[in-house]
Amino acid sequence: MLKVENLSISFRTDEGLITPVQDIAFEVQPGRTLGIVGESGSGKSISTKALMQLLPGNGIISSEAKILYTDKSGKTRDINRLGKKGRAIRHIRGGEIGMIFQEPMASFSPVYTIGNQMVEAIRLHRNVGRKDARRIAVEMLDKVGISNPEARVDQYPHEMSGGMRQRAMIALALSAGPALLIADEPTTALDVTIQAQVLELMRNLQRDLSMGMIFITHDLGVISHIADDVAVMYLGTIVERGPTDKVIHEPAHPYTQGLIKALPSVDRLHDRLTPIPGDIPSPNDRPTGCPFHTRCTKVIAGLCDQHQPQILQVGEDHTVRCFLHEKQQRASA
Amino acid sequence: MLRFTLERLVGMIVTMVLVSMMVFLIMEIPPGDYADRYAFRKYSGTGIAITEADIEAIRHDFGLDKPMALRYVDWIGNIVLHGDFGQAFAFETDVTKVIGDKVWLTMAILFGTLLLTYLIAIPIGIYAAVRRASFADYGLTIFSYLGLALPNFLLALILLYFVNLWFGADIGGLFSTGMSDAPWSFAKAWDLIKHLWLPAFVLAWSAVAYQIQTIRATMSDELNKLSVTAARARGVPETKLLIKYPARLAINPVVSTIGFDVNRIFSELPIVAVVLGLTELGELLLNAYLDLDMYVAGAILLMLTFVIVLMNFISDLLLAWLDPRIKLGSN
CATH class of the missing domain: 1.10.3720.10 (MetI-like)
Structure with a gap:
């Protein structure tokens, strides 16, 4: 339903043009979840903002990028050709692709009730009157597990608890009936117990509404619970992509391997965690060659710091951008 | 919202009472009063010598001889009850x-x-x-x-x-x-x-x-x-x-x-x-x-300050309407 190709994103800044996302490609199938993992600054958030033409004024999507979206009526359009304004993109925003954010308090306007903002979204995308829209809003709040929705619908965001606000945020995004949901670190700001509840809720809702979903997180543990496919991002490129099982159990890229080693686990309670050495470089001075070579433990001198690795197939639907696999494949060939 | 409005209204009334007292006090601060001024205007150059008793009589006629607190109560009472702002001495008519x-x-x-x-x-x-x-x-x-x-x-x-x-x-x-x-x-x-x-x-x-x-x-x-x-x-x-x-x-x-x-x-x-x-x-x-x-x-000062206090009250109500979080403070 969504196919992204050659997506690069640049920003005009006082220090010149920086390109935090370089040539990424991914795909989302109806009813399936794509998880995008990466550290902060890896470009995962702005990639999804670009999908809805929500980049700030100084952001540029490369002209050769294709964001092909097939809508509910089966028509395919290139979102990159729609521009930032106008009816066509507004129809997609909310109505076709819904979005939820990390900070539920900041993503609701504090000066309108939950119901006011839900009714607005519903009436923008569904041809219903005010009364019906309110009924849909109450049903949606009930569906996301908010008790006493009839009363809650008239409350302001500051009158709710953090977990409840996140549920309301999900209800708000889903009330307009999107076919694809983009969730930008929706559980990061929550307590672990509430995080588990919200993940469970999102999985159930996705199944019930048979939506496609893009789930962004920096937490591989969360990904393994919710995603069917994973794309691992590092410094604006996708270094590894494949089915979740494969990527978690047979990680091909040294970065993915590092992320998994850095993950706390109850089985390895007394082992020390192994962090990836070094910090993520700034996008303004991106290393030449493979972006990860400055922190990679398996770096091949003279190769990784000179040349960009190409995308290689390492399994069914499993691809990686790493010279290690090129060598192996050449050796076995 | 009703509770918030009532609280602000009470606050406004208290402010107005204090302001009216201050206005009255400011009116009293300049040395002398209109009785002196009146006597000076009426008799200077006429050759008639006036005594302290004459001025006192004028002061009594204008009601300026009463204690300050009493005059304040009279003044504000007439304004609130009758809309009467008192006498404009220099114009010899009502304020x-x-x-x-x-x-x-x-x-x-x-x-x-x-x-x-x-x-x-x-x-x-x-x-x-x-x-x-x-x-x-x-x-x-x-x-x-x-x-x-x-x-x-x-x-x-x-x-x-x-x-x-x-x-x-x-x-x-x-x-x-x-x-x-x-x-x-x-x-x-x-x-x-x-x-x-x-x-x-x-x-x-x-x-x-x-x-x-x-x-x-x-x-x-x-x-x-x-x-x-x-x-x-x-x-x-x-x-x-x-x-x-x-x-x-x-x-x-x-x-x-x-x-x-x-x-x-x-x-x-x-x-x-x-x-x-x-x-x-x-x-x-x-x-x-x-x-x-x-x-x-006094009448002018009172009106100007009243307008300022009233506009502050309106501004409070508007703020609470614009941003419902403000009403939280009143609980």
Whole structure:
């Protein structure tokens, strides 16, 4: 339903043009979840903002990028050709692709009730009157597990608890009936117990509404619970992509391997965690060659710091951008 | 909201009582009273020697011999119960008659200025924030600094010259010749509006410049809020989005300073009034003080402060309506 190709994103800044996302490609199938993992600054958030033409004024999507979206009526359009304004993109925003954010308090306007903002979204995308829209809003709040929705619908965001606000945020995004949901670190700001509840809720809702979903997180543990496919991002490129099982159990890229080693686990309670050495470089001075070579433990001198690795197939639907696999494949060939 | 309104209303009434006491005290501070002044005016140069007892008799006639607390109670009681502001000694009539129309004209200038200020400043400030770093934005910023730097009596003189040049004479003052003494009618009100825009513009000038910068700053902050992106991600059309989400919060500092604006207009009005030949209360207030005509001064001060307190009350209610989180504080 969504196919992204050659997506690069640049920003005009006082220090010149920086390109935090370089040539990424991914795909989302109806009813399936794509998880995008990466550290902060890896470009995962702005990639999804670009999908809805929500980049700030100084952001540029490369002209050769294709964001092909097939809508509910089966028509395919290139979102990159729609521009930032106008009816066509507004129809997609909310109505076709819904979005939820990390900070539920900041993503609701504090000066309108939950119901006011839900009714607005519903009436923008569904041809219903005010009364019906309110009924849909109450049903949606009930569906996301908010008790006493009839009363809650008239409350302001500051009158709710953090977990409840996140549920309301999900209800708000889903009330307009999107076919694809983009969730930008929706559980990061929550307590672990509430995080588990919200993940469970999102999985159930996705199944019930048979939506496609893009789930962004920096937490591989969360990904393994919710995603069917994973794309691992590092410094604006996708270094590894494949089915979740494969990527978690047979990680091909040294970065993915590092992320998994850095993950706390109850089985390895007394082992020390192994962090990836070094910090993520700034996008303004991106290393030449493979972006990860400055922190990679398996770096091949003279190769990784000179040349960009190409995308290689390492399994069914499993691809990686790493010279290690090129060598192996050449050796076995 | 009802509880909040009632609380603010009680607060306003308490403030008004304290303010009225202060006004009365200020009236009492200048040495001497109107009895001295009256005796001096009436008998100086006539050769009649007057004694302390004569002055005391005059003081008794005017009711100025009673203790201060009692006179305060009489004064405020008559105002509240009968709308009677006392006697204007120098004019030998009631204060109400002396002040009369001047109150309404001052209020017309005040509200005309406020309306003009917000009608110009709010849309322009929002526009400058949305088109940030464009030529229009920089142009408006330059205009704002000019506005802040130019004293408004000078602006009044410049405008007076050009308006006279373009529209002919008869622009100063608040009415055309012959209209000022005519009874109130639709034609007279229209005549007032035709004259009002000039003083309103002059008085609004610096506030407009200041408020444009305020709104531009708060609107720029609000535009970067995640809630605005979130609303855009729901497909809300851009114009509706700007008004409903960021603009509503961006005008907050403007609404909360309505009282300051009223205060500033009252302070700047007398000078502008002199330049433009307006009828208003400032000059009367000054003369009342020079004449020790205390009840005239008191009535004017009381009305001006009342308007400021009232506008603060309105500003509180507007703020609570604009941002429901404010009402949290009242619990």
